[in-house]
Amino acid sequence: MNLEESLESCVVRMMEVAAFNVSPDVTKALRKALDREESDVAKINLSAIVENIEAAKQERKPVCQDTGTPTFFLKIGEDFPVKAKIHEILRRAVRRATKEIPLRPNAVNPWTLENSGDNTGRMVPIVHVEIVEGNSLELTYLAKGGGSENTVQLFMLSPVLGVNGIKKAVLEAIYRAGPKPCPPVVVGVGVGGSSELCLKIAKRAALRPIDQPNPDEKLRNLERELLDMINSSGFGPMGLGGRTYALAVHVDWAHKHPASLPVGISTICWALRKSVAKVHSDGSFEILAPEVV
Amino acid sequence: MERHFRIPVSEEKVRSLRVGDVVYLSGVLVTGRDQVHRRALQYLREGKTLPMDLRDGALYHCGPIMIEKGGEWRVYGFGPTTSARMEPVEAEFIERTGVRFIIGKGGMFERTTEAMGRLGAAYLAHPGGVSVLATRSVKRVKDVHWLDLGIPEAMWVLEVEDFGPTIVAIDSHGSNLYIDVMRKAEERKNSILRSLSI
Numbered sequence: 001m002n003l004e005e006s007l008e009s010c011v012v013r014m015m016e017v018a019a020f021n022v023s024p025d026v027t028k029a030l031r032k033a034l035d036r037e038e039s040d041v042a043k044i045n046l047s048a049i050v051e052n053i054e055a056a057k058q059e060r061k062p063v064c065q066d067t068g069t070p071t072f073f074l075k076i077g078e079d080f081p082v083k084a085k086i087h088e089i090l091r092r093a094v095r096r097a098t099k100e101i102p103l104r105p106n107a108v109n110p111w112t113l114e115n116s117g118d119n120t121g122r123m124v125p126i127v128h129v130e131i132v133e134g135n136s137l138e139l140t141y142l143a144k145g146g147g148s149e150n151t152v153q154l155f156m157l158s159p160v161l162g163v164n165g166i167k168k169a170v171l172e173a174i175y176r177a178g179p180k181p182c183p184p185v186v187v188g189v190g191v192g193g194s195s196e197l198c199l200k201i202a203k204r205a206a207l208r209p210i211d212q213p214n215p216d217e218k219l220r221n222l223e224r225e226l227l228d229m230i231n232s233s234g235f236g237p238m239g240l241g242g243r244t245y246a247l248a249v250h251v252d253w254a255h256k257h258p259a260s261l262p263v264g265i266s267t268i269c270w271a272l273r274k275s276v277a278k279v280h281s282d283g284s285f286e287i288l289a290p291e292v293v
Numbered sequence: 294m295e296r297h298f299r300i301p302v303s304e305e306k307v308r309s310l311r312v313g314d315v316v317y318l319s320g321v322l323v324t325g326r327d328q329v330h331r332r333a334l335q336y337l338r339e340g341k342t343l344p345m346d347l348r349d350g351a352l353y354h355c356g357p358i359m360i361e362k363g364g365e366w367r368v369y370g371f372g373p374t375t376s377a378r379m380e381p382v383e384a385e386f387i388e389r390t391g392v393r394f395i396i397g398k399g400g401m402f403e404r405t406t407e408a409m410g411r412l413g414a415a416y417l418a419h420p421g422g423v424s425v426l427a428t429r430s431v432k433r434v435k436d437v438h439w440l441d442l443g444i445p446e447a448m449w450v451l452e453v454e455d456f457g458p459t460i461v462a463i464d465s466h467g468s469n470l471y472i473d474v475m476r477k478a479e480e481r482k483n484s485i486l487r488s489l490s491i
Contacts, residue, residue: 040313040315041313041460041470044315044420044458044460045420045460048420048423048426048458049420049422049423051423051426052420052422052423052424052425052426055425055426055429056424056425059425061369061370061424061425061428062358062369062370062424062425063422063424063425064370064372064421064422064423064424065355065356065357065358065370065371065372065424066356066372066374066422067358067370102358102360102369103358104356104358104370104444104445115443145422146375147374147375147398147399147421150375164489167489168486168489171482171485171486175478175479175482178399178400178471178475178478179398179399179400179471179474180375180377180399182398182399182421182422229485229489232481232485233478233481233482233485234474234477234478234481235474235478236474237420238398238399238418238420238421239399239400239471239474240418240460240462240470240471240474241470241473241474241477269421269422270422271422
């Protein structure tokens, strides 16, 4: 098998694993949340969610009928032999995965409303590229549902508002989202950079495993404070009341223009479907996460 | 209280429900989201009949994944979509069709709540994303209408057994669980903001 074929197979496999499996760190957090909840309504919602995650794994069926918009974060080694062609290979893999798994076709032309039928289209799949050292390719795949993408928000704050302004923006975003993004959600917060960069790092931060703490102690404390603040709203699972609206808040940041304070807030539903893989230049590849038996 | 209903369901049964009750449904479930609402209302306003009578029935806000094998349809993915998108037209839809249950996720608001009280209908919240559990409850695909709208948008007629759990989130007495939760959250918001000294 040549490298291009390996890469295609790897992506199809990543998409399949993600469709059938909620990320294990998220599943663990949902189980913990179920133990903490007291109201019947919250317990019923979380029990059904946890039961559904097991059922999807056993029956090898999509966790949710919204199998998402295919989104990739790539780290391409400068000596990895395939580069510009990666985009075409990803499109091929997405087409194949959509047909073989199958996935729901979610790529629609915004003007004609025509559905391409295979999850590809203009600029879709969505691909973010980073060039790194080395000769391998690392891919992170996210199947992002429409409900929680619709509640993503951007705030261009006045810098005089400082950290309290950031906290207030996060709270505002959560109150506007309410029951819509299928809570419990994971919240990514991107601070600084620019309008588009803060949203990108917010989404990427939400993909950090929940059991992997932020290495920066100040941010770790801020994440904990934001999580408590969000959950004290009482929106709870599915917005029907309870203690758990968010499972985690993850913060990332970039330097910014002195006159700007961009804050991006990215919500991801409990059905957080992601996979990570590494492809080597000899065509071998490993699915690094999630571990599936 | 846990309740098990068979569709079609009477107004009296629906009126006996209160927010927080847990409901399981058996019988015929019809799917419909954005495009079904649009076309159905267009038909009814023009005096045309729908391909499927929804009186005393249940409408599920759902865009399923369906597979056709040997001329037969099978459900592969089946879960609720965000009901808020249908809020502007749901009151009229309930009034014109006589449907008793609207099932979805994420809630509906004042206009729908008012119509449900007046007409004797209820909104059942199905936990978002529990596609595999929902698929298990489907006994067979009975029919499909308006397939030209695309698979997720078409009107699928399904026979289900113990579909659920669903939670009564809007009853026919003016109570709306989403609005209650939202109101309490709003009350807490100021004290949260005060703690941030903003």
